[in-house]
Structures are given as structure tokens and as C-alpha cells.
Amino acid sequence: xxRYGVNAFMREVNMSPAxxxxxxxxxxxxxxxxxxxxxxxxxxxxxxxxxxGALYGMGAHPYLLWSFTEAVWVPEISRPELVERFRQAAAVxxxxxxxx
Amino acid sequence: MxxxxxxxxxxxxxxxxxxxxxxxxxxxxxFERLRVRLAAARPxxxxxxxxxxxxxWFYDTMPAFLVGKAPLVPATFWNEEREFGLPYRExxxxxxxxxxxxxxxxxxxxxxxxxxxxxxxxxVLLPLLYLTPELEVPVVPVFTNCMAPPLxxxxxxxxxxxxxxxxxEDSPVERRVAVIASGHLATEVGGPRHFAGSPSRAFDERAxxxxxxxxxxxxxxxxxxxxxxxxxxxxxxxxxFLVAMGVAGGKPALSAEGAVSRFATSxxxxxxx
Ligand SMILES: [Fe+2]
Numbered sequence: 001x002x003r004y005g006v007n008a009f010m011r012e013v014n015m016s017p018a019x020x021x022x023x024x025x026x027x028x029x030x031x032x033x034x035x036x037x038x039x040x041x042x043x044x045x046x047x048x049x050x051x052x053g054a055l056y057g058m059g060a061h062p063y064l065l066w067s068f069t070e071a072v073w074v075p076e077i078s079r080p081e082l083v084e085r086f087r088q089a090a091a092v093x094x095x096x097x098x099x100x
Numbered sequence: 101m102x103x104x105x106x107x108x109x110x111x112x113x114x115x116x117x118x119x120x121x122x123x124x125x126x127x128x129x130x131f132e133r134l135r136v137r138l139a140a141a142r143p144x145x146x147x148x149x150x151x152x153x154x155x156x157w158f159y160d161t162m163p164a165f166l167v168g169k170a171p172l173v174p175a176t177f178w179n180e181e182r183e184f185g186l187p188y189r190e191x192x193x194x195x196x197x198x199x200x201x202x203x204x205x206x207x208x209x210x211x212x213x214x215x216x217x218x219x220x221x222x223x224v225l226l227p228l229l230y231l232t233p234e235l236e237v238p239v240v241p242v243f244t245n246c247m248a249p250p251l252x253x254x255x256x257x258x259x260x261x262x263x264x265x266x267x268x269e270d271s272p273v274e275r276r277v278a279v280i281a282s283g284h285l286a287t288e289v290g291g292p293r294h295f296a297g298s299p300s301r302a303f304d305e306r307a308x309x310x311x312x313x314x315x316x317x318x319x320x321x322x323x324x325x326x327x328x329x330x331x332x333x334x335x336x337x338x339x340x341f342l343v344a345m346g347v348a349g350g351k352p353a354l355s356a357e358g359a360v361s362r363f364a365t366s367x368x369x370x371x372x373x
Contacts, residue, residue, distance in 0.1 A: 004159050011154060014179045062290030062333050063247065064154050067183060069290075083295050091292035095329055099249050100159050 004100045005037035006060045009047055010068035012036060024072050053089030059096045102197070102268040106141035106278040107348050108134050109311070109341045109369030110231065112150065113284070114184035114222040116363065117229070126359035130368035131230035133355075137370055138231050143278035145194040146237050147201070147264065149343045150223035150282040151246040155179070162248045163213035165260055167205070168241035169198025170216050175225040186222055187229075194238035197275055201240060204267025210260055212242075223337075227282045237278075244343070246283075246336040254323035257339040258316060261346020281344035287364040288332035297362055299332035304358045304365040307338055311369050314352035316345060332364070344371060 009031075013023045023030040031048035039047070046054040052069040056062065066086065073082050116127060155177045157163060173191040180186045195216075205212045224241050242264070245251055268277055285307055286300035293299040310319040319342060328335045348371035358365040 007154070007159060011158060015155065015177060017178060056290070061154065061247070064290075066290030066294065067179060070183060071179070086290070087292055087294050087296070090290070090294065095291065095333060 002038040003059045005039040006043050008037040010064045014068045014071050056090045057093040059098045061098050102271045102273050102275040102277050104373045105143055105276045106373050107344050107371040109281040109344050110227045111366040112223045112226040112282040118185040123361045127361050127366045130359045135231050143237055144276045145197050146278045147240045148224050148280050149242045149340045151244050151337050152221050155221045156218050164245050164252045166213040166243040167198050167202045168215050168218050169195045171195045173220050175220040180222050192238040194240050198240045200271040200273050201267050205263050208263045210263045223282050227280050246339055254320050254342055257342035258346040261343035265347045279347050281340040283337040283340035285365045285367050286331040286335045289334050291333040298365045303331035308356050308358045311353045312356035314350055316350045
């Protein structure tokens with residue numbers, strides 16, 4: 001478990017236009033090559049798949065996770081639909097520990 | 101000496117910036133009421149007690165309490181423009197007053213971290229866009245960690261407020277100072293109750309009542325990390341209002357309102373200086 005690595009990954013993608021473009025262009029390659037912090041296999045796979053539900057369950061910071069999720073899924077999915085899907089994906093996990 | 105001329109508390113919900121709709125009438129009125137009050141107080145500087153959202157301060161270095169003492173404060177990040185439509189602004193800072201708060205805090209046992217070069221996020225800019233729309237009053241941000249647990253205790257937030265008052269009033273710097281606490285009532289982002297209005301109207305009512313009646317003991321007795329998470333997963337930023345209660349010496353607020361809308365309930369508080 002490396003919540004720090006996941007949070008650092010999401011922050012970078014969320015805050016840099018170049019990183020956001022690179023990640024949304026090829027999430028699997030970006031996640032495979034990312035070396036900005038420690039990631040477990042499971043975390044890297046979830047980032048490669050943009051699997052916000054899995055990331056939520058592993059204790060990614062929820063505020064950061066939502067910004068990241070919105071940045072990388074809209075406009076593929078409309079915002080209202082993404083909000084609904086996100087809520088359902090998070091509800092499965094309740095409120096995981098987010099401490100790093 | 102510096103003189104406190106007003107103590108206020110507002111939401112910094114960035115979704116309000118481009119939101120429109122009749123349900124926001126009370127929220128707009130809340131901002132406008134505080135804008136008028138703040139203008140009448142004629143501050144030379146404004147201390148904004150705010151929480152950066154993992155943009156400037158992150159897990160690589162996370163200060164519990166930090167005084168921003170820079171002469172220029174760039175505000176908002178690219179992602180906030182993208183997500184919320186917020187503008188980028190360059191605020192004037194009051195580095196001299198910042199140094200007074202830093203030194204005065206340390207003398208009184210609050211070992212603030214400090215920064216001479218930082219960028220502020222919406223938690224600083226959004227209240228100012230509504231309360232000082234010309235952005236002409238120099239700012240000293242005091243950042244608090246309400247994002248990366250473990251957080252300082254509620255009692256510590258209150259104490260920081262008491263110390264801010266003492267540090268200001270003992271400072272030789274001539275200033276009329278307004279304090280704005282920037283925070284939330286019950287709020288959830290990125291969780292199961294995400295974007296569904298207030299996640300806990302019961303918490304909102306209770307919290308407004310603590311502020312209205314100056315019930316410091318009631319607030320401190322209840323505001324654990326767990327209790328705040330139950331109210332909503334980013335409700336911890338309510339703790340910034342404990343700083344304002346400390347600045348106000350624990351007195352009842354002059355006015356305390358939670359403006360209900362389709363978003364999280366928006367707090368609007370004012371305390372006697
Ligand atoms: Fe916030």
C-alpha cells in the first residue's frame with residue numbers, strides 16, 4: 001500500500017496540462033512508466049485502468065481522487081453521469097482509512 | 101498596535117463561482133451582507149485562515165499551521181480554472197504583518213511554519229472575490245491542515261485563534277486588521293454522499309448553533325476527526341471557524357447563518373472584533 005504514491009500521481013496529472021494530456025492519451029503506458037513515487041502492482045493497475053472505485057477503496061485521498069477522476073473521464077462520460085457512477089463506486093467501500 | 105476591526109467566517113465552495121439559480125439567493129445575500137460589513141470596518145489588511153486543497157501543501161511537506169508572509173500572493177492553480185472556472189489573480193500580501201504573526205505566535209507557543217513564496221488556492225481567493233471584489237486589501241494567509249490526517253485537535257485550532265489575537269494586539273505595526281476564516285459546514289467531495297447537497301443537515305444546524313451561542317466547550321467536545329468525517333468527508337475545514345472563535349475570545353457571534361442550496365450549506369458568520 002502506497003497511498004502517498006497514488007496521491008502524488010493523481011496530483012501531477014490533475015495539476016499539469018501536459019501530464020493530463022499524456023495520461024489521458026495512454027493511461028496504461030503513463031501508469032507503467034511513472035516513477036514519481038512508490039506504487040504497488042495493484043495501485044499501478046488501477047491507475048492504468050482509471051479505476052476510481054478501486055483507488056477509492058485503497059484509500060486514495062477522496063478530494064484529490066474526485067478532481068482527478070473528473071479530469072480524466074469528462075468529456076468521455078458526462079459530468080452528471082460520472083458523479084452518479086462515482087458515488088456508487090465509492091459507496092461499496094464506505095470511508096476507508098486515507099492516512100499515508 | 102494592530103487593531104482587529106472585524107472577524108468573519110465564510111464558505112469557500114468553488115462550485116459557487118459559476119453556479120446560477122434561484123436556490124442560491126440566500127448564499128449570494130450572505131456574501132453580500134459580509135461584504136458590506138467588511139467594507140464598513142475599513143481594514144488595512146486581511147488575515148485569511150484557510151486550508152489548501154493539496155495543491156501548494158502536499159504530503160511531501162505538510163505544515164499543521166503556516167503563515168504566508170509574502171509581498172505577492174499568486175492565487176489559484178490551473179486545475180481550479182479548469183474544474184471551477186476560477187480566475188487567476190495576483191493578490192498583494194502584507195509580509196510585515198505576516199512576520200508579526202509568525203513571531204508573535206512562536207513567542208506564545210504556536211510554532212507556525214512560514215513561507216515567503218507560495219501560491220494560494222481557492223480557499224483564499226474565493227472568499228476575497230466576494231468580500232473584497234477589488235482585491236485591494238493586502239492579505240496574510242494562515243494555512244491550516246484540515247486535509248491530511250492526523251489533523252491538529254479542535255482545541256488547537258481554537259488556541260491558534262486566541263494567539264493570533266494576542267500577537268496582533270501586541271504588535272507595534274499599525275494596522276486595522278480583519279480576520280476571515282474560510283471553511284465548510286458538512287461537506288462531502290469524492291465519497292458516497294458526493295454532490296448530493298449537505299451530507300448532514302443535523303451537523304450544519306448544530307455547528308451554526310455552536311457559533312451563534314459561542315459554545316466553545318460544546319464544539320471542542322464533539323469535533324473529533326471521526327465526528328467530522330461522519331458529517332462529510334471534507335467537513336474538517338469547519339475547524340477554521342474554531343480559529344475565528346478563538347480570535348473572538350469565545351464570544352457568541354453577531355450573526356451566524358447556514359444558507360441552504362443544492363450544494364453543501366454555506367456558512368456566513370460574523371463576530372464582534
Ligand atoms: Fe475546502
